[in-house]
Amino acid sequence: MTSEAKNTLRHIAIIMDGNGRWATKKGLPRSAGHKKGAEAVKAVTRAAGELGIEYLTLYAFSTENWQRSPEEVNTLMDLLRDYLKSDLKEVQDNGVRIRFIGERDMLAPDIVENMKKLEAETAGNMKMTLCIALSYGSRHEIVNAARKIAMLAKRGDILPEDVDIKMFSDMLYTKDIPDPDLVIRSSGEQRVSNYLLWQIAYSELYFSPVLWPDFDKETLEAIIKDFNRRERRYGKA
Numbered sequence: 001m002t003s004e005a006k007n008t009l010r011h012i013a014i015i016m017d018g019n020g021r022w023a024t025k026k027g028l029p030r031s032a033g034h035k036k037g038a039e040a041v042k043a044v045t046r047a048a049g050e051l052g053i054e055y056l057t058l059y060a061f062s063t064e065n066w067q068r069s070p071e072e073v074n075t076l077m078d079l080l081r082d083y084l085k086s087d088l089k090e091v092q093d094n095g096v097r098i099r100f101i102g103e104r105d106m107l108a109p110d111i112v113e114n115m116k117k118l119e120a121e122t123a124g125n126m127k128m129t130l131c132i133a134l135s136y137g138s139r140h141e142i143v144n145a146a147r148k149i150a151m152l153a154k155r156g157d158i159l160p161e162d163v164d165i166k167m168f169s170d171m172l173y174t175k176d177i178p179d180p181d182l183v184i185r186s187s188g189e190q191r192v193s194n195y196l197l198w199q200i201a202y203s204e205l206y207f208s209p210v211l212w213p214d215f216d217k218e219t220l221e222a223i224i225k226d227f228n229r230r231e232r233r234y235g236k237a
């Protein structure tokens with residue numbers, strides 16, 4: 001192992017930010033930024049597969065994003081519809097398992113149908129897991145987990161002392177997905193915005209100045225190089 005590759009990197013989680021600013025800078029409507037952003041999603045997913053990443057989690061739409069203008073929400077939902085119908089076909093054919101995390105009951109029924117179908121059809125794929133956070137908010141996820149545990153306790157199925165980190169993790173949408181090793185946010189903003197709050201307890205964070213529509217394989221490779229130079233101690237000396 002070279003000093004350039006000393007850290008285990010199984011799971012990268014990305015906050016794809018900067019579509020709007022990319023479009024504004026070019027004098028284009030925000031929808032053009034989202035469209036170009038969807039292209040970057042394809043390129044980066046392909047790159048992650050080529051670089052041997054086992055899990056890639058992308059923040060496609062947050063629970064807070066529902067508060068954007070109806071026009072922008074519609075643009076994003078239409079892009080997602082297209083993405084689920086056609087773009088994920090390529091991904092699926094390349095041996096990628098697809099998972100969705102988030103509040104499904106807020107999404108249109110046709111979108112939810114397609115999500116279920118993709119998850120079922122790709123369940124046996126082993127090359128990489130692409131996890132798409134859709135209508136996702138970490139605080140909702142954690143509260144839902146607490147509710148499930150409270151229900152089990154109320155029914156007498158568990159005792160309070162049975163609740164531990166493993167049980168709690170298993171109640172989250174990300175059950176069976178290892179925690180991210182690296183979280184990347186594009187566009188220079190330095191926030192985690194309700195993304196995988198439980199799961200990123202020990203993740204390395206990287207804030208890239210690149211606006212999401214310009215994010216490509218080279219950007220990802222440079223970030224991985226930086227990650228490999230870091231020393232991860234998990235709270236140990």
Ligand code: FPP
Binds near residue numbers: 017083
């Ligand atoms: C943020 O840019 C981006 C999002 C709202 C989520 C990511 C969406 C995409 C990449 C497009 C569609 C996705 C798929 C999977 C097809 P922003 O609008 O917040 O940018 P700004 O901060 O510059 O306004």
